[in-house]
Amino acid sequence: MNLFQLRAFDAVAREGSFTRAAARLFISQPAVTGHIKTLEEHYQITLLRRTARRVELTEEGIKLAAITRAMFGLVDEAQVMLEANRQLLTGRLEVAADGPHMVMPMLASLRARYPGITVNLRLGNAQETLAALLSEHVDVAVLTEIEPRKGLTLRPLVESRICALVPASHPWLALPEGIDIAQLDQIIMVLREPTSITRRTFDEACDKAGVNPRVLLELDSREAVTEAVAAQLGVGIVSSIEVSHDPRVGAVPIKGEGLANRHMLGCMERRAELRLIKAFMALAPEHTP
Template sequence: MNLFQLRAFDAVAREGSFTRAAERLFISQPAVTGHVKQLEEHYQVNLFRRTARSVELTEEGRRLAAISRTLFALEEEAETLLDANRKLLSGRIEVAADGPHLVMPMLARLRARYPGITVNLRLGNAQETLNALLSEHVDIAVVTEVDERPGLHLRELVESHLCALLPQGHAWCERSDGIPLEELDQQIMVLREPDSITRRTFDRACQARQVQPLVQLELDSREAVTEAVAAELGIGIVSSLEVSRDPRVRAVPLLGEGLAPRHSIGCLERRRGLRVVSAFMELAEEGAS
């Protein structure tokens, strides 16, 4: 087997793009395309479905990608073992997070200490972020409400707290001591999508107390929730880590149990020894202490 061809395939599978795969490997796009084509022709198999706008793995491609990720991860671990004392003057780390507020200060500390490290950051909801880590599409993930599991190394960073997001002028805006969750019963709400950790945490707390808010609008971003609240379409729910500085809205803490999500940083246990991964974990823990 030609490992140059397999490495090109692995890069396209990870990036979902021949162009980004070329950037990842520091070679030209035609070279990547050629390597993948030669691999497919030699083994008489289609590894990708190509359209004008996207590249998707076939079933055979998905099975091969699972092997290639493991193969090249082991290669990286071997290189790290042989080069353990070398300074982090250059390199690349793939990071995923379910929100920007915790991860950005980490990236700032990484840049200050290791300016030669290139970071690829992916932002998504909580499930997308965890899936990216477990499928080895990223090296590090900042996640919320994830429990310990075999093969996963987690370090808790901080707890946040859910707040009611209100339009300025709302009667509850001056309740700085907080709003009991029960008072949201039958209140018109504008919330994130059901897969959002903020939404799931809020829903569980409401179910435990038999609180039934009137959810009349579901939105797929924090920014959209802020705009809806500012337009007085209902009360929103936000994490205390994500409170907007928008003068049109105000966040007031919610009172009750089960309203404090846990935020952690994690990596796969077997990749914990990679130098760039361990350096990032150390910086994250320094910031949390």
């Protein structure tokens, strides 16, 4: 069995692209293609489907990718252990986050300290971010409202509060202490999808307070909520750490129970001592108010 061929396949499975796999391995794209073609021909198996826009794993490819991910993950850990005394001059860190606002200052701190480190950042919702970490598609993740679980190392970052997002001309913006959650009863609102952590927290707080907003729109991004509020389609909600600087809208604090979210930095416990992951996790205290 040729490990170069398996390494090429593993890189394509991780990156979903021959071009990005070649960059990951520091070899040419034709070399990656040749390794995988030889592997498929030798074992008379189809591992990848190539379309005009993307590369997809076949059923057999998915099974092999699970093996190679674990295998080369151990190889990477061995290399890190053997180079533990070297300075962090080079390296690649895979990061996931459920929003850009907290992770960007941390990446800036990492770059200032270790300018040779390359970072790949994935942004997604809370479920996608946690899934990426647990499946070890990423090394570290910024998570919201995650409960402690076996095998997961967590460091606290910050607690945010949910605010009402209103048009810039809205009278609520003149209230220095904000509004009570009861004032949102029967108010027309434009909200994130129910699976959003911010939406879920808001819905639970409304249930406890006996508040029933009138949901006009459910949207799949913070940007879409901002646009809907700016168009005066309704009142939105936003985390206090994600308040937009858009002059068309403004954030108003909401007073009430259960309107806070905890944000944490996490990694897999068995990989917590890897030098690059450890260096990034050490940034948590610096970014905790």
